[in-house]
Amino acid sequence: MKRANRRAFLRTGSQAAAAAMFPPFFLQTSNKSGSRLPVVGSGAQVYECAHDWLVPPEGLVWGDTHGLAQDQQGHIYVAHTVNKSSMRGEAVVVYDASGRFVRAFGEEFRGGAHGLGLRRENGQEVLYHCDINRCNIVKTDLAGKVLWTHGYPREDSFYSQKPIDFVPTNVAFAPNGDFWVGDGYGSHRVLRFSEAGKFLGEVGQPGHRDGEFNTPHGLLVDTRGKEPVLIVADRGNRRLQTFSLSGEHLRTIQDESHLRMPCHFHAQGEWMVCPDLDSQVCILDRAYNVVAQLGDGRASNGEVGSRRGQSRSEFTPGQFITPHAAIFLQNGDLLVAEWLPIGRLTLLRRV
Numbered sequence: 001m002k003r004a005n006r007r008a009f010l011r012t013g014s015q016a017a018a019a020a021m022f023p024p025f026f027l028q029t030s031n032k033s034g035s036r037l038p039v040v041g042s043g044a045q046v047y048e049c050a051h052d053w054l055v056p057p058e059g060l061v062w063g064d065t066h067g068l069a070q071d072q073q074g075h076i077y078v079a080h081t082v083n084k085s086s087m088r089g090e091a092v093v094v095y096d097a098s099g100r101f102v103r104a105f106g107e108e109f110r111g112g113a114h115g116l117g118l119r120r121e122n123g124q125e126v127l128y129h130c131d132i133n134r135c136n137i138v139k140t141d142l143a144g145k146v147l148w149t150h151g152y153p154r155e156d157s158f159y160s161q162k163p164i165d166f167v168p169t170n171v172a173f174a175p176n177g178d179f180w181v182g183d184g185y186g187s188h189r190v191l192r193f194s195e196a197g198k199f200l201g202e203v204g205q206p207g208h209r210d211g212e213f214n215t216p217h218g219l220l221v222d223t224r225g226k227e228p229v230l231i232v233a234d235r236g237n238r239r240l241q242t243f244s245l246s247g248e249h250l251r252t253i254q255d256e257s258h259l260r261m262p263c264h265f266h267a268q269g270e271w272m273v274c275p276d277l278d279s280q281v282c283i284l285d286r287a288y289n290v291v292a293q294l295g296d297g298r299a300s301n302g303e304v305g306s307r308r309g310q311s312r313s314e315f316t317p318g319q320f321i322t323p324h325a326a327i328f329l330q331n332g333d334l335l336v337a338e339w340l341p342i343g344r345l346t347l348l349r350r351v
Contacts, residue, residue, distance in 0.1 A: 038318025039351055045283050045292035046351040047334060049318050053347035054078060054335075056093060057101045061086035062343025067116030067170075068325045068335055071125050071142060075102060076335065079113040079129065080343055092116075092129075092144065097330065099347075105144030109133075115170030115218070115264070116325075121177070121195065130168040132185055137168050139197075153191060153199035170264055172219040174245060175228060182232065184217040190232060192247075203230070203247045208237055211249040218264025221245070222272070224286050231288075233262035235277065240288060251288075258282065258290035261304060268328035275323035278304050281336055281348070294334075294348065295320040308340055320346070 038049045054076070056062050063081030070076050074097035082091050090104035091113035106113065112133025118125060126147065129138045139147045152159045152166030159166060169184030177195035180203075188206040190213065193199055204213045214236030222231050222242075229250060230243040239254035240262055253259070260278035267273075271291075272284040279299065283292040297319025299306045307314075307321050315321070324339040334348035 040295045040318050040348070041292050041351075043292065045294070047294060047348035048351055049295060050347040050349060051315070051317065052312075052344060054093075054095055054099055054345035056343075057088075057104060059086070060088040060090060060093070060104065062340075063091075063111075064324070064339050064341060065337035065343035065345055066114045066324055066339065067130070068327045068337050069116045069118035069127065070097075070327060070329060070335075071118060072120075074330055075142070076329070077116060077118065077127065077142075078337065078345060079106075079109070079116040080337075081113055082110040083342065092127075094142075103143075106140075109138075115168070115182075117171040117173065117179075119173045128171045128179065130170055130181075132167050132169065135166050135168075135186070137171065137181060148197055150193070150197045152186075153193075155199045156191070156202065158187065158189070158202075169216075170218045172221050172230065174221050175223070180219055180221070180230060182216040182219045184215045184235070188213045188216060188236075190216050190219065190230075201247065203243055204232075204241075210252050211241070211243075213237065213241075218262065220265035220267065220272075222265070222267060224267055224270060224272070231265060233264055233274070235261050235263060238262075240274075242288075253288045255290065258293060263324050264326070266327040268332070271328075273326045273328060273334055275326040275336060277322050277324065277339065279320050279322065281320060281323050281326055281334070295323075295336075295346075297321055305339070312342065312344075315344075 041047050061083035063083045065080045067079030076095045078093045089107040089110045091109035092106035093104045094102040112131040114132045115130035117128040127140050136151045138149045165186040167185035168181045170182050172180040181191045183189050190203040192201050213234050216232050217235040218233035221228050232241045234241050241252050242250045263275045263277050274282045280296040281294040282290045322339040323336050325337040332350050336346045338344045
């Protein structure tokens with residue numbers, strides 16, 4: 001049912017008219033081996049594009065590369081679904097800051113690893129895994145030890161009275177320890193829980209008006225302004241929405257010329273990165289204006305995901321296909337994960 005919902009959603013999204021793009025900026029530089037790498041971006045946002053910067057360890061084959069995080073030690077965590085051909089089954093792969101493999105864990109997430117969140121609690125960093133196969137949220141330590149598992153909120157009458165899927169896609173963390181969950185592939189609602197996993201309430205409902213969602217796929221508590229706000233990637237409605245932390249709708253941001261199918265967010269300093277499933281990575285300022293569109297590789301037929309079946313040899317250097325997650329690394333570079341059945345991790349190195 002979840003796969004059918006995703007296919008229907010993409011089919012609907014692909015029917016939107018092709019939108020105008022920023023003028024492309026595309027240079028060539030040389031890396032240490034002498035091969036030439038594309039450079040994407042414009043103005044203050046220019047990056048050298050190194051595709052397949054992270055590769056899986058021997059015996060493990062990428063599935064859809066879905067989630068990213070980096071801990072305080074600089075270790076990078078990649079959540080992927082694991083390819084059917086893989087001899088190994090670990091769905092979370094860890095690298096050091098230079099891109100060298102460290103360890104892998106999480107065979108229980110094979111087929112379902114999706115959103116990945118990381119924060120510090122009680123003096124230690126922990127991971128929040130969104131499993132779209134087993135339909136739950138799992139908190140683990142950084143080595144993969146399970147601390148708790150949470151399914152749909154039984155306290156919420158909407159879930160307890162109706163046979164509806166709970167398919168969490170991403171999490172966001174509130175300053176007081178609470179966390180928000182986007183039920184992006186299930187109820188199209190945004191739920192709030194305490195740090196211990198107690199259900200506290202919800203925001204929004206399915207629909208297309210302000211305060212309503214169609215695939216609230218990603219979310220972040222944005223602390224760049226005077227007051228923290230919850231920003232939601234309302235992907236099916238092709239827009240962003242912001243809310244107060246008490247749940248009041250504040251603003252709807254819709255600009256399909258520049259922001260087409262937003263997936264998630266990560267912020268560093270004054271900038272926010274937003275991976276866009278419609279073949280680009282966007283940089284947003286504090287007012288949520290798109291200041292750069294990176295690696296725009298929109299298919300000529302306008303159909304999102306239509307190039308997912310291509311081999312690596314068919315990919316165009318410097319162009320994205322289906323960006324699903326993106327984070328700022330500690331040094332200011334960007335790392336991008338794409339929803340591709342053979343996975344891809346691209347480093348955007350600041351020029």
